[in-house]
Amino acid sequence: MEARGRNTDKTRRMVLDAAAKVVGTQGAGASVDTIARHAGVSKGGVLHHFKSRDQMLLALAEDLIEQFRAAVHAAIDPHDNAPGRLVRGYVNATFDELVSGDGNSEFAVLVATLFSVPGVDELLRQDSRRWADAFDADGLHPQRARLIMHAADGASIAGLYGGGDLASLEQSRQLLLALSRQDGPLIAP
Amino acid sequence: MEARGRNTDKTRRMVLDAAAKVVGTQGAGASVDTIARHAGVSKGGVLHHFKSRDQMLLALAEDLIEQFRAAVHAAIDPHDNAPGRLVRGYVNATFDELVSGDGNSEFAVLVATLFSVPGVDELLRQDSRRWADAFDADGLHPQRARLIMHAADGASIAGLYGGGDLASLEQSRQLLLALSRQDGPLIAP
Structure with missing residues (x-):
């Protein structure tokens, strides 16, 4: 067995x-x-x-979501115990995949195709809520954490189709890491 | 004729x-x-x-890029002459489309499908360079302008599949607008 x-x-x-x-x-x-x-x-x-084919593609979407989650946790510096360590892992995992450049256009087609598979939108909503909860527990001001996550996501779309060169990707990564090492809201409410 | x-x-x-x-x-x-x-x-x-079918889809991608560009310019407040007015138009046009919510999932499937059409990646690269140049001329510190644009793009992906509720989308919009009304780098280089 x-x-x-x-x-x-x-x-x-x-x-x-x-x-x-x-x-x-x-x-x-x-x-x-x-x-x-x-x-x-x-x-x-x-x-x-x-x-079915759709069930296989749904399982593939779930697998990719889990692989990214694992990559984020693997990217966390074990000596980093400051607030924002998960945010820094998220930023580094996102940019590591982009700058490797390997198969970016394949990955773009893959993600685009999975996006239209029934049930994937619900998976993404669940994943989005899980990240929001995890970031809340990470200790950084939530406004700051959300901005950094959105900016990393936005930079990664640009990176996927080659819209950002390596130097500007690296600048974006360093800016987001630096923003995660300060705390408090970026703008007073 | x-x-x-x-x-x-x-x-x-x-x-x-x-x-x-x-x-x-x-x-x-x-x-x-x-x-x-x-x-x-x-x-x-x-x-x-x-x-051909691909030429038609390429023309459709070009049309959507132009429609968004027109929406950004239409969203600029004509009385706003401060640095960052184009950035604010970009933010408002992005979030206006999202919060209307109308046809978001159709739009997501449309964008995902066009992404894999030959030539669309080059269109997106050109578009990305045009926005970068336009933001440079908009007068805000380039680091700040790029961060705001990436964050608006990232929030819009989350919004497309319903990953953000209306209240948090509106919070993100207000934060990005407020960031565009200050200036200078967000982090000293």
């Missing part, structure tokens, strides 16, 4: 990785057939795991 | 409006046939104007 569980997890992982690759290059036209072929799994095997 | 020019412009406008509607509801699966039917134009007529 344990071996079977491991194989199931491994198949699931292979299908999600193949789906990310195929959807990132082919967009909404990516078929279950092509994804199955890339994963080295039968179409029936894919559908056994995910029931 | 003049009448013919007007008819040509009118047909083009009808096709682009129909394309925005159909792509916003059907995503990448939207066919030229369906768009032509919605526009009340023959498929041949659509292809006469735009040569």
Whole structure:
């Protein structure tokens, strides 16, 4: 049973990785057939795991959300115990992915395609609430934390289609990190 | 000739409006046939104007970019002559569209679909450079102007999928407007 569980997890992982690759290059036209072929799994095997193409894409969206969450936590400096450490992890994880530049346009197509999958909007709303709660617990003034998160998100869209060069991306990162090391509202209410 | 020019412009406008509607509801699966039917134009007529489906979608992306540019300029307060007036127009145009809430999810699908059309990335890069130049001429410290623009863009993604409620969108708008009424770098370099 344990071996079977491991194989199931491994198949699931292979299908999600193949789906990310195929959807990132082919967009909404990516078929279950092509994804199955890339994963080295039968179409029936894919559908056994995910029931339908939309369910597979929904699982992929969930997986990407979790991967980003893990990247943020991995980017937190373990010696950083000041308020805003999670905000700094969020900023660094966002910009690390952008400046690596690897597969940015594939990632843009992938995200754009997943955006129109039924249920993904609800996943994003839940994720947005989870980040808001986590930032509240991070100790920085909420107005400041929200501004930094929105600015990191906005810079990352520009970065995805190559709208910002590396130097200006790096400037944006440093500005957001510096803003997270001060505290209080940016404007008195 | 003049009448013919007007008819040509009118047909083009009808096709682009129909394309925005159909792509916003059907995503990448939207066919030229369906768009032509919605526009009340023959498929041949659509292809006469735009040569190919991709050319039509590229023209639609260009049209949306121009519409947003026009909305920003329309949102500038004519009595506002202080540095940052264009930044304030950008912020207000962005949030006006979001809080109207009308067709946000259609708009999200439309933008996501256009993102993967060949040539749209280059349009966005050009647009990004035009905004950067326009903000430079707007008189606010460039670091401040860029942060406000990125934060407005980031808030607008959250708003598109309903990640921010109306009250928090309005708070974000007021914060960004207030930041544009002060000047200088947000953090000393």
